[in-house]
Amino acid sequence: MRSLLILLCVFSLAALSGCKPSEVASTTPVDGATNKKNTLAFMPKSKGNAYFVSCRQGADAAAKELGIELIFDGPTQPDPAKQNEIIENWITLGVDVIAVACENKDGISTALRKARSKGVKIVTYDSDANPDARDFFVNQATPEGIGYALMDEAARLCGNSGEFAIITASLTAQNMIEWQKHIEARRLAKYPDMKKVALRPCDDLKDKAQAEATILLSAYPNLKLLMNICSPAVLGAAEAVKQAGKSGQVKVIDLGLPNENKRYVKDGTTDTVILWKTVDLGYLTVQAATALAKGQLKSGATHFKGGHLGEFKIVGDNILLGEPFKFTKDNIDQFDF
Amino acid sequence: MLAVFAPNFFEPQPLLSRLASAAPKLVLACGVALVIIVRQIDISIGSLFAVCGTTAGLAAAAHWPLPMALLLSVGAGILGGSINGLLVAKLRLPSIVVTLATMVTLREGLRLKQQGVFINLPEGTQWFGLPMILGQFTLCGIAIGLLLIMAILLKHFSAGRFIYAVGSDEEAARLAGIRPRLVTFLVFVTMGALTGIAALLNLVQSPQVDPNSGRGLELEAIAAVVVGGVAVSGGRGRLWGVFLGLLLLVCTSPALTYIGVKPYWEKVIQGAVILLAVVADGLRTKKSK
Amino acid sequence: MKPQQLTRIWPQHETVLLLFIIVEMSYFSLFGRRFCTVDNFTNIVRHSLEIGLLALVMTPIILTAGIDLSVGSTLGLCAVLFGKLWRDAGLEPWLAGICTVGIGGLCGGCNALLIAQMKLPPLIVTLATFSLFRGLAEAITQGVDAFTGFPASFLFLGSGQLGQLPIQAWILGAAAIGVWLLVHRTTFGRSFRAIGFAPEGALYAGLPVRRQLALAYVLAGLVAGLTSLTYTARLGTAKADAGTGYELFAITAVVLGGTRIFGGAGSVHGTLLGVTTLAVLNNGLSRLPNLMNIASELSGIVTGALLLLTLTASALPHWLKARQK
Numbered sequence: 001m002r003s004l005l006i007l008l009c010v011f012s013l014a015a016l017s018g019c020k021p022s023e024v025a026s027t028t029p030v031d032g033a034t035n036k037k038n039t040l041a042f043m044p045k046s047k048g049n050a051y052f053v054s055c056r057q058g059a060d061a062a063a064k065e066l067g068i069e070l071i072f073d074g075p076t077q078p079d080p081a082k083q084n085e086i087i088e089n090w091i092t093l094g095v096d097v098i099a100v101a102c103e104n105k106d107g108i109s110t111a112l113r114k115a116r117s118k119g120v121k122i123v124t125y126d127s128d129a130n131p132d133a134r135d136f137f138v139n140q141a142t143p144e145g146i147g148y149a150l151m152d153e154a155a156r157l158c159g160n161s162g163e164f165a166i167i168t169a170s171l172t173a174q175n176m177i178e179w180q181k182h183i184e185a186r187r188l189a190k191y192p193d194m195k196k197v198a199l200r201p202c203d204d205l206k207d208k209a210q211a212e213a214t215i216l217l218s219a220y221p222n223l224k225l226l227m228n229i230c231s232p233a234v235l236g237a238a239e240a241v242k243q244a245g246k247s248g249q250v251k252v253i254d255l256g257l258p259n260e261n262k263r264y265v266k267d268g269t270t271d272t273v274i275l276w277k278t279v280d281l282g283y284l285t286v287q288a289a290t291a292l293a294k295g296q297l298k299s300g301a302t303h304f305k306g307g308h309l310g311e312f313k314i315v316g317d318n319i320l321l322g323e324p325f326k327f328t329k330d331n332i333d334q335f336d337f
Numbered sequence: 338m339l340a341v342f343a344p345n346f347f348e349p350q351p352l353l354s355r356l357a358s359a360a361p362k363l364v365l366a367c368g369v370a371l372v373i374i375v376r377q378i379d380i381s382i383g384s385l386f387a388v389c390g391t392t393a394g395l396a397a398a399a400h401w402p403l404p405m406a407l408l409l410s411v412g413a414g415i416l417g418g419s420i421n422g423l424l425v426a427k428l429r430l431p432s433i434v435v436t437l438a439t440m441v442t443l444r445e446g447l448r449l450k451q452q453g454v455f456i457n458l459p460e461g462t463q464w465f466g467l468p469m470i471l472g473q474f475t476l477c478g479i480a481i482g483l484l485l486i487m488a489i490l491l492k493h494f495s496a497g498r499f500i501y502a503v504g505s506d507e508e509a510a511r512l513a514g515i516r517p518r519l520v521t522f523l524v525f526v527t528m529g530a531l532t533g534i535a536a537l538l539n540l541v542q543s544p545q546v547d548p549n550s551g552r553g554l555e556l557e558a559i560a561a562v563v564v565g566g567v568a569v570s571g572g573r574g575r576l577w578g579v580f581l582g583l584l585l586l587v588c589t590s591p592a593l594t595y596i597g598v599k600p601y602w603e604k605v606i607q608g609a610v611i612l613l614a615v616v617a618d619g620l621r622t623k624k625s626k
Numbered sequence: 627m628k629p630q631q632l633t634r635i636w637p638q639h640e641t642v643l644l645l646f647i648i649v650e651m652s653y654f655s656l657f658g659r660r661f662c663t664v665d666n667f668t669n670i671v672r673h674s675l676e677i678g679l680l681a682l683v684m685t686p687i688i689l690t691a692g693i694d695l696s697v698g699s700t701l702g703l704c705a706v707l708f709g710k711l712w713r714d715a716g717l718e719p720w721l722a723g724i725c726t727v728g729i730g731g732l733c734g735g736c737n738a739l740l741i742a743q744m745k746l747p748p749l750i751v752t753l754a755t756f757s758l759f760r761g762l763a764e765a766i767t768q769g770v771d772a773f774t775g776f777p778a779s780f781l782f783l784g785s786g787q788l789g790q791l792p793i794q795a796w797i798l799g800a801a802a803i804g805v806w807l808l809v810h811r812t813t814f815g816r817s818f819r820a821i822g823f824a825p826e827g828a829l830y831a832g833l834p835v836r837r838q839l840a841l842a843y844v845l846a847g848l849v850a851g852l853t854s855l856t857y858t859a860r861l862g863t864a865k866a867d868a869g870t871g872y873e874l875f876a877i878t879a880v881v882l883g884g885t886r887i888f889g890g891a892g893s894v895h896g897t898l899l900g901v902t903t904l905a906v907l908n909n910g911l912s913r914l915p916n917l918m919n920i921a922s923e924l925s926g927i928v929t930g931a932l933l934l935l936t937l938t939a940s941a942l943p944h945w946l947k948a949r950q951k
Contacts, residue, residue, distance in 0.1 A: 047448060047452070047453070047922055047923065048448040048451075048452055048453035048548070048549060048923075049453045050452070050453050050454045050455060053452045053453065053454060071918045071919065072918075072919045073912060073918060073919060073920075073921050073922055074922065075922060076445065076448060076922050076923065076926065077870070077871065079867075079870065079871070080861060080863075080865070080867070081676075081857065081860075081861060081868070081869075084860070084861060085669075085673045086912070088669050088672070088673070089666075089669055089909060089912055089913075091665075092660060092663060092665040092666045092669055093659055093660055093912075093913060094659070094660055104772070104861075104863060104865060106772065106774035106861075106862055106863035107861040107862065107863045107865075109862070110781075110784075110785070110860070110861060110862040110863075114785075170769075170867070171600060171601060171764050171768075171769025171770075171866070172764065172769045172865060172866050172867040174772075177769070177770050197597075198594065198597070199599075199600055200594065200600055201600055203552065203553070204549065205547060205549060205550060205552060206455070206543070206545065206547035206549075206550065207358070207539060207542075207543075207547060207550050210358065210542070210543060211355070211358045212594075214351055214354045214355060214358070215351070215355065215590075215591045215594050215595070216594065217351065218348050218350075218351030218352075219591075219594050219595045232547060232549070235455070235543070235545055235547075236543070239542075239543045239544070239545075240354075243354060243469060244350065244351065244354070245350075260455055260545070263457070263544065378749075424934065424938075428938055428941060428945065429941065429945065430934070430937050430938065430941060431886075431887040431888060431937075433693075433887055434881050434887055434933060434937060435934065435937075437874070437877070437878065437881075437930075437933065438929075438930035438931070438933040438934045439930065440930075441926040441927070441929055441930040442926070442927050442930030442931065444926065445922075445923040445924070445926030445927045445930075446923075446927055448923050449920055449923045449924075449927075556753060556756075559749075559753065560750075560753060560754075563747075563750045563753075568747075569747040569749055569750060570747065599768075601761075601764050601765045601768050601769055602761065602765050603761065604757045604758070604760050604761025604764060604765075605757075605758055605761030605762055605765055606761070607757050607761070608754045608755060608756070608757035608758025608759075608761055609754075609758060611750070611753065611754035611757065612740075612751070612754040612755070612758065615740075615746050615747075615750050615751065615754065616740070616744065616746065619744055619745065619746045
């Protein structure tokens, strides 16, 4: 009996809260206030990831310059369902524009289309959604560009032939799957003598990457190069190569942040770190998103002035940040992020 | 069998590196074995591991003397363990829920504080400042040493008997003059201290600390303990079994790489290994009855 | 006041939780940005369906003093197989859906066989299948393959509305009533608690312990299969990582709802309250100005604290009583 009463209570409560809101929504005074100050919601693939922390630096700086409100939130683990939930929450929160790095292209597009239909502007950065689900993509590098750059660099270091292995974050991480596809395509087309002998996941953990790399080095004694495509893997793999005493003999190339990698690049373990300027990526994304919300950036534009960074080219609906950057022993000290 | 398929598997230097990287897991597994023998469980160790590592890392990066930083890590572990222990032993809350709560709280708290940014350790921290090979031997030595000490304590000293007694029947243990709650509390504190030590053993293996480390470690440790024949119903199990269980699990994944199995099958095989071990154990105990 | 009196007037766990939900809702309505809107409540319901369903079927399992860590992985495996059946085998979505639920049941059946028939500990069995099922999902798709482009009739399951309410509300409501009736209004359900309370006693009392245990796990598998459908429909895509970590959310909700983790006591409406508390918390925290940037981390921390708090609160009178003895 008692339990039934409680159930009844819950339902009446739900009903109560269900009918109250319609009036609240229409007359809330908050609306007026937010209209003056644009609200931008900025989502990383996951929180607690140094890569996105440095994107956020740029985003914060731009938000401050432009005087807009910036919300920074995302899943604590890369989880496509959670990304969708946060987007849907932001729609009802009444944000003006959403900038998002997509974990799962198709998954997030469902929520983004819904947001667009409600008049929210969408900018994607880092990794794109389906083209019909967003207004612009701030393109730091296409998967093709990244894949080709990595493969070309690998082939150059190995002299166009030899065995190499890839360490990735997880077997299901979408952007890394895309990169691998292009790495493979490039290998087939241009470097048939290069051989990919293994692919290992490291769960985005440095310690596991180190263990995996140690194993790879001994399991494949002819290995000439380790390619690390997620940032924690980079450090683990470099450390493993160093400990195995194979610095220089086994090349290491990475996608990762320069600050973390300085130590290994300088002592010669890691040859090349490929990345774009992440702080600029965050900055440009916020600039573009704000311009979009204010109606200053319209589809069909060919140029965009991104604050203190100057002009950027727009191709189709992609705002191009520029080519991926190669950090090597000679230039890595000039960067701090 | 492995030796045939993959001769490289037993190359000395990589093998030593692998053993060194398994050392922290062994220390954790020993602790978890104690916890499970006393009929509790602790799933917060992965998070606590990261907290200990990060604390020590921050201290070392702030140029504290190395021994201080190391002590700090163990201290943080003991603190975390006592919180779990107090809640479980004093308030009598179920350990799986308590540690589930501390697991999320610690992990998210750490994420707030550190945001996933790696900590660079100063020179001389790695391998405790020893040459690499010596350092790796030291790590393995510490882990095996702890295992031996605990195994002897468990078997030949009254403290160990108390743990088995409380695990198999708390009420009987109480009537026999043991204080079950105190034993439970101390087991959790030991678990915390061991987590701190494990974090250290992990920390010194590379020049950076990953604040996300330890994710999923609790499941690995529990699996090793159970595969090693410790009964989840408490009161039964030996540490050398845990050692073998861990050895089996940490060898599975590298073995697959050596024979060149695609990584897509790895989780399937790991699950199957655990399952087989439990089924075998189940059949064995059934027969002995 | 004597502890005996205290126990009597001390509110039941469910009541404490209900009060907390009311406090929580009022707080968020006052301070949260646009918390109290129809759209937002629709969101809360839509987002809590998957965890809600899993928590509902986790309740009978925990009542029998068991646990199922494999539900999240079962969800992932089912989602992938659903995609396979629909796209590669060319089945109609509804037929593929039925098969998927069946596959979920099969997964649950594996657990049931090992736990009920072979009497192995549920924690370990489901820890193994947790890894096994997720591994199968990854192996089948090689991690890479993702299924998308489902027909609108299927996507309706994820984003449609029936009457005034989102479709999720109907599914959750139906499942809640179903499981509530099963657990609280049938002899069947009562036996779950008996088994959790004293397994030997239940056996001697003539209860079909094995069959009951098996039923609880198979039910969890079936519902995990169903959940994979709603998950896929809501996201519009199925991939091997679907539902990662959901088992812990479900267990948290059940325990928060007052079901004893050692079995024998607990209720389905308690679980529902637990799910509601967590869903409202997650949603509300992301609407508090100043805290928006740390909402995700904060909701983890608050959940942990809440778990300890409610458990301590409901254990307090017993503790005092025991102490006085």
